[in-house]
Amino acid sequence: MPKLPTFDDVKGNVQDNVIWKSIFRPGSIYRKGYRDTSRDRALASMNNVLYHLHPVKVKRHGLKLTYTYCLGGLSFFLFVLLTITGIFLMFFYTPAAGAGSEIAYANMREISASITFGNLVRNLHRWGAHAMVFTVFLHMARVFYHGAYKPPREFNWVVGVILLLLTLLLSFTGYLLPWDQLALWAVTVGTNMMGFTPVFGDQVQFVLLGGVEIGPNTLLRWYVLHVLFIPFITVIFLAVHFWRIRKDGGISGPL
Amino acid sequence: MSDEVQIDQEVYDRLIAEGKSERIARAKAKAASVRKAKIAEGQTLGPRPADQAAKALSDYRESAGGGGGVATKTAAPAEAGGAAGGRLTPEQRAARVAASLGNGGKEPASIGVPTSGAHTHRLLALVPPAGIQQVQGKQQDKVYTWPHLLLVEFVALLAVGSLLLIVSFFLDAPLGSLANPNDVPAINKAPWYFMGLQELLAYFHPMVAGITMPGVAVVLLMAAPYIDKNPSAKPENRKVANMAFTFFVVFWAVLVIIGSFLRGAGYEWVWPWVDGLGFTL
Numbered sequence: 001m002p003k004l005p006t007f008d009d010v011k012g013n014v015q016d017n018v019i020w021k022s023i024f025r026p027g028s029i030y031r032k033g034y035r036d037t038s039r040d041r042a043l044a045s046m047n048n049v050l051y052h053l054h055p056v057k058v059k060r061h062g063l064k065l066t067y068t069y070c071l072g073g074l075s076f077f078l079f080v081l082l083t084i085t086g087i088f089l090m091f092f093y094t095p096a097a098g099a100g101s102e103i104a105y106a107n108m109r110e111i112s113a114s115i116t117f118g119n120l121v122r123n124l125h126r127w128g129a130h131a132m133v134f135t136v137f138l139h140m141a142r143v144f145y146h147g148a149y150k151p152p153r154e155f156n157w158v159v160g161v162i163l164l165l166l167t168l169l170l171s172f173t174g175y176l177l178p179w180d181q182l183a184l185w186a187v188t189v190g191t192n193m194m195g196f197t198p199v200f201g202d203q204v205q206f207v208l209l210g211g212v213e214i215g216p217n218t219l220l221r222w223y224v225l226h227v228l229f230i231p232f233i234t235v236i237f238l239a240v241h242f243w244r245i246r247k248d249g250g251i252s253g254p255l
Numbered sequence: 256m257s258d259e260v261q262i263d264q265e266v267y268d269r270l271i272a273e274g275k276s277e278r279i280a281r282a283k284a285k286a287a288s289v290r291k292a293k294i295a296e297g298q299t300l301g302p303r304p305a306d307q308a309a310k311a312l313s314d315y316r317e318s319a320g321g322g323g324g325v326a327t328k329t330a331a332p333a334e335a336g337g338a339a340g341g342r343l344t345p346e347q348r349a350a351r352v353a354a355s356l357g358n359g360g361k362e363p364a365s366i367g368v369p370t371s372g373a374h375t376h377r378l379l380a381l382v383p384p385a386g387i388q389q390v391q392g393k394q395q396d397k398v399y400t401w402p403h404l405l406l407v408e409f410v411a412l413l414a415v416g417s418l419l420l421i422v423s424f425f426l427d428a429p430l431g432s433l434a435n436p437n438d439v440p441a442i443n444k445a446p447w448y449f450m451g452l453q454e455l456l457a458y459f460h461p462m463v464a465g466i467t468m469p470g471v472a473v474v475l476l477m478a479a480p481y482i483d484k485n486p487s488a489k490p491e492n493r494k495v496a497n498m499a500f501t502f503f504v505v506f507w508a509v510l511v512i513i514g515s516f517l518r519g520a521g522y523e524w525v526w527p528w529v530d531g532l533g534f535t536l
C-alpha cells in the first residue's frame with residue numbers, strides 16, 4: 001500500500017505552486033517558509049493589504065486593552081457586519097408602501113417569519129445598529145478622556161464627530177424601513193423637529209420627507225439614503241479617519 | 256573594534272552591587288568600555304551640534320576637491336560640464352563618485368556602484384560620514400503588528416461577534432403593526448439616541464430643543480480640540496476639561512434615561528414599575 005501523504009506534505013504542495021504564491025506575497029503567514037522572525041513579522045504587515053491600516057510596528061501601550069478598549073476597531077467591525085447583514089436584508093425587501101401595496105411591511109413579516117435565517121439576520125442588523133451607536137459614543141469618550149484629540153489629532157476628532165453624526169443618521173434612516181407603527185411615529189417625532197429649522201424649515205422637511213408628511217415617498221427616499229448615500233459618505237470619512245490616525249503618528253499616548 | 260565588546264568590569268560590579276539586573280549591568284558596562292575607548296582615541300562623545308556637523312561637511316567637501324555627490328550640485332547644469340539639461344555623462348558621474356569618496360579619481364571600490372557606462376541610473380546623493388548628524392531621541396517601545404496587535408483585534412472581534420450572535424438568537428427585534436398615519440399611538444417616542452432631544456422638547460420651544468441646542472452641542476464638540484489648548488494629556492492636568500466633558504455626557508445621559516424610561520402615554524411622567532416600560536429598542 002502506498003504511503004499516505006502527511007498533513008505537512010499536503011500543506012507544502014498546496015503552498016508551493018504558482019497560484020498560491022501569486023496570491024500570498026512574500027512574508028505572508030500563509031506562504032511556505034514563513035518563519036517567526038523579525039523580518040517575516042515586518043513583511044507580514046508590509047506586504048499585506050492591511051498595511052493601509054496598520055504600520056509594521058505599533059506602540060506597546062496601545063496593545064493594552066485598557067488603552068483603546070478596541071472601541072474604534074469594534075465600531076468599524078460593526079459597520080462591516082451591518083453592511084453584510086444589510087445586503088442580505090436587501091435581497092428580500094422592497095421599499096414600497098401605500099394603501100393596497102404595503103410591500104415593505106409584508107416583506108418585513110416574511111423576513112421575520114419564513115425566510116431562512118431571515119429573523120436571525122434581521123436581529124443581528126437591528127442589535128448591531130444599536131451597538132454601533134453605543135460603541136462609537138464610547139470610543140469618543142475614551143478619546144476625550146485620553147486627550148487623544150490634542151495636536152496633531154485635532155482634525156481627526158472633527159472627522160470623528162462627523163462619523164458620529166453619520167452613524168446616528170444611518171441608524172435613524174434605517175429605523176423607518178420596517179414601516180410599522182413604531183417606525184412611523186418615531187420618525188415623525190424626529191422629523192417634526194427639523195421643520196423648526198430657522199428660515200428654511202418647511203423646505204428642509206419637504207426635501208427629507210419627499211412631501212409634506214411621511215408617506216411612500218419618504219420610505220423610498222430614506223431607503224436610498226440608508227443603503228447607498230450615507231454608507232458611501234461614511235466610507236469616505238472612515239478612510240480619512242484611518243489615514244489620519246497613521247499620518248498623525250499612530251495611536252496617541254502613552255498618557 | 257573587535258567583534259566582542261569588552262565589558263568594563265568595575266562598572267559591572269558596581270551596578271550589580273546596586274541591585275541592577277545582570278542584563279542591564281552588562282549593557283551599561285559595555286557602553287562604559289566603548290566610551291573609554293573613544294576617549295582614549297581622543298574623540299568627543301555625545302551628539303555633535305548641528306553647526307559642527309555642517310562645518311565637518313564643508314571641510315570634507317573642500318578636501319575632496321569641490322566634491323560632487325551632493326544633490327544640489329549634481330542638479331546645477333552650469334557646473335555639470337556642459338552636459339545637456341544638467342545630466343552627467345556616465346564618465347562624469349564616475350568621476351564625481353570617485354571624488355566624493357575622497358580617493359581622488361581612483362576607481363571607487365567600496366560602494367559597489369558600477370561606474371561603467373552600462374549603468375545609467377542617477378546617484379542622487381552621497382552623504383559623507385562627517386555630514387551625518389547624530390540625533391538623540393528616545394527609542395519608542397514598539398511591538399510588531401503581526402502577531403501582537405492583529406491577535407488582540409481578532410479576539411475582540413470574535414468576542415463582540417459572538418455576543419451579538421447570542422443576543423440575536425434569543426432576542427427578537429420588534430415589529431409592530433402596519434404603519435397608520437391616522438392612528439397616533441399613546442406612547443410616541445424617537446429612537447433612544449434621540450430621546451435627549453425629545454426630552455428637551457418637553458421644556459423648550461421646538462426650535463430651541465430641536466435645532467439650537469443640538470446645533471450648539473455639535474459645534475462645541477467639533478471645536479473642543481481648538482478650545483482646549485492645554486498640551487498635557489494626563490488626567491491630573493486636565494481636570495476642567497474632563498469635568499466639562501463628563502458634565503456634557505451625564506447631562507445627555509440623564510435626558511435619555513428620563514425620556515426612555517420615565518415617560519409614558521402622552522409623554523407624561525410615569526414610573527416604569529407602576530405603568531410598565533414605555534420603551535422599545
Ligand code: HEM
Binds near residue numbers: 070149
Ligand atoms: C464610525 C465611527 C468610528 C470608527 C469606525 C472609528 C475608528 C477608529 C479607530 C479604529 C481608531 C484607532 C484607535 C482606537 O480604536 O481607539 C480611532 C481613533 C480615533 N478616533 Fe475614531 N472612529 C469612529 C468615530 C470617532 C468619533 C465619534 C470620534 C470623536 C468625536 C473619533 C475620534 C478619534 C480620534 C481623535 C482618534 C485617535 C485616537 C488616538 O490616537 O488615541 N472617532 N477611530
